[in-house]
Amino acid sequence: MMDMTEELVNTIVTSVHGTTDIPYGETSVSYARPFRRARMYDLLHEHTGKDLRGLDRAQLLASAREANVPVESSASAMKILDEIFSVKVQPHLLQPTFIMDYPVEMSPLAKSHRTEAGLVERFELFVMGKEIANAFSELNDPIEQRLRLEEQAKIRSDGDDEAMVVDEEFLHALEVGMPPTAGLGIGIDRLVMLLTNTDSIRDVLFFPQMRPIEAP
Numbered sequence: 001m002m003d004m005t006e007e008l009v010n011t012i013v014t015s016v017h018g019t020t021d022i023p024y025g026e027t028s029v030s031y032a033r034p035f036r037r038a039r040m041y042d043l044l045h046e047h048t049g050k051d052l053r054g055l056d057r058a059q060l061l062a063s064a065r066e067a068n069v070p071v072e073s074s075a076s077a078m079k080i081l082d083e084i085f086s087v088k089v090q091p092h093l094l095q096p097t098f099i100m101d102y103p104v105e106m107s108p109l110a111k112s113h114r115t116e117a118g119l120v121e122r123f124e125l126f127v128m129g130k131e132i133a134n135a136f137s138e139l140n141d142p143i144e145q146r147l148r149l150e151e152q153a154k155i156r157s158d159g160d161d162e163a164m165v166v167d168e169e170f171l172h173a174l175e176v177g178m179p180p181t182a183g184l185g186i187g188i189d190r191l192v193m194l195l196t197n198t199d200s201i202r203d204v205l206f207f208p209q210m211r212p213i214e215a216p
Contacts, residue, residue, distance in 0.1 A: 001135050001182055002098050002123055006035050009096070009125070009132070009191070016195050024128050024197055027094055035096040035125070040085065043099065047088045052081065076160040078105040093126035108148040108164055110136035127194055135184040142174035
């Protein structure tokens with residue numbers, strides 16, 4: 001899936017510009033293959049100086065405060081980790097970079113990593129600090145999926161509105177039978193921004209015409 005995503009983006013850039021190196025602001029971005037591939041926890045360690053893997057919520061909160069990352073004291077562990085990544089790592093991802101091996105708490109719908117406990121088979125592609133693509137192997141074990149959603153529901157009840165709920169219809173579909181599957185989502189608007197050297201999403205989407213029409 002990463003190879004396909006890499007080839008797709010590389011082909012689009014080359015077709016539009018005739019080269020793999022194009023400007024974005026004052027930075028020259030190279031879409032030449034292969035793109036960099038890095039593990040999430042490795043980059044967190046590189047940019048914070050701390051090994052954050054395996055820390056509980058209180059320890060992650062303390063690490064966020066130490067790194068001057070603003071988070072609410074009631075934030076869940078996955079929310080804290082995501083905020084640390086967004087503030088300390090994401091701004092450095094200027095050249096195309098695949099981030100791999102996310103913690104299971106951040107990816108409740110992804111299949112468990114086949115060799116490392118606590119991680120899932122997921123990647124995101126970042127360019128110029130922007131998330132361009134997100135993909136993962138779909139979890140098709142209904143028992144494990146229920147346990148994860150129940151944990152998500154508990155996190156949600158504790159105040160994290162971004163956490164998921166227990167979706168009984170989805171779980172029933174898994175119980176009926178779901179083959180091995182992978183999903184990929186690409187932010188076309190952000191990709192167009194990169195292709196056109198545009199820093200505002202309003203310049204690549206049909207604003208304000210796309211806003212809902214208000215009834216008189």
